[in-house]
Amino acid sequence: MDLLRSLPIGLYLEQPITWLHRLDPRVKLGWLLSFLLAPILASAMWKLSLVGILVIISILAGIPWRALKQQMGWLLLFGGAIFIVGIFAPDSINVTHQLRSPPDAGMEIAQPYQYVLFKLDTGALQFKITRKSIDNAIYASSLIFTSVYSTTVYLLTTSPEEVATGLDDLMAPLRRYNVPVTEIALTLTLSLRFIPLVLEEIQNLVRSVYTRGIDWQKLGLKNSAKVWLTVSEKLLENLLNRAEQIAIAMQVRGFTTPNTHKVDWHQLKLRKLDFLAMAVLAIFWTARFIVGGQII
Structure with missing residues (x-):
């Protein structure tokens, strides 16, 4: 058992230096908060898209697989188990099949809204998969993956000194209200x-x-x-x-x-790559509000 390798929490990947390492810590913190907040009230497709975006960012950044394989293995196994449990869990909604509108004489009967997608009733065992249970399973599993994996990537590509300096700069306005910003950053x-x-x-x-x-x-x-x-x-x-x-x-x-x-x-300085990352972040949130909203 090697906890220092299997749990890369708090560890900084010094080599190789990727383009994620070169990003300003404040910009990376904005992306981290975006991945943590974007799943709230989002559609199922958007939640799955966040997982794909995180994986693509890791591949494009060239983060060595040795730094992520142990964490990824347990994370995928845990997320998959939560998804399987979630789709069979009760959704606390009792919906019966009914027509959208009463059929008229001589008109073709409309197809009912299929809320229950799968049902197994053998007497002793009863399983039911509904649209709501699938949405809950996707939300729980994707939320765990995005929150843990995005934080892991952030800590692997950002040194503790950069994290503290970025937070100290972002929280600087709180000094007017006698908030010990420097002490918080040091802690x-x-x-x-x-x-x-x-x-x-x-x-x-x-x-x-x-x-x-x-x-x-x-x-x-x-x-x-x-x-x-x-x-x-x-x-x-x-x-x-x-x-x-x-x-x-x-x-x-x-x-x-x-x-x-x-x-x-650490000397904080925004470069061309940082401005490009902020522009992509603006596009990210625009897409979130336009196409990523939850359908009610």
Whole structure:
């Protein structure tokens, strides 16, 4: 089990440098928020289109498959399982088949609106697939894929320093209302840098447990829970020690507050590629409101 490779959360892909790396972090943050907000009240085809757009962006950017295969495998498996469960789940709508208008004498009877697409009733088992259940399944599975995958691509192509600098610049107007913008950006940077340390501690503790060859069947459920509780306490203790060491190192170097020791981690500058990405983003939202709306 290698958590540092299977969970690329908080990890930055330094090589190769793709065109996504060269984009301004503020522009990439706008695209990330767009992928998170665009599925709201959107049609099923638009939700599926978002999945395709994300995959196409990853292919065009040339992100190595080694950085995404582990994450993609579990994500596709989880999303597929949610879709299968969702199409058979009750939609809480009781609709009977009825004609759109009462037939007149001598006129051809109109076809009823087919709301239930598939129904299986064997007595003990009852399954029903409706239009609403398919829409709910597409919404749940596509939402999980777009939210997790877009965030993963964003973190892989944006360093923690760039993320913090971009947020600090975007939240600059909040300083008028005494919002500690710089402290928030610093906390976010330290948090993103601390995630790999957390994964490393979890990985080391789990490996130390398995190398001892514990017979879990003989221990039973109660004793096994005690073992993992002890491991959790040790994990918390190690993480607090790591955090204290980082705090001491910052104090020794004279870092008291980010306002008095401001560090310019990244120079923000919009280039031609950034303006092109913003133009495409405007087209994206125009298409969302024109053709991507949910049909009521």
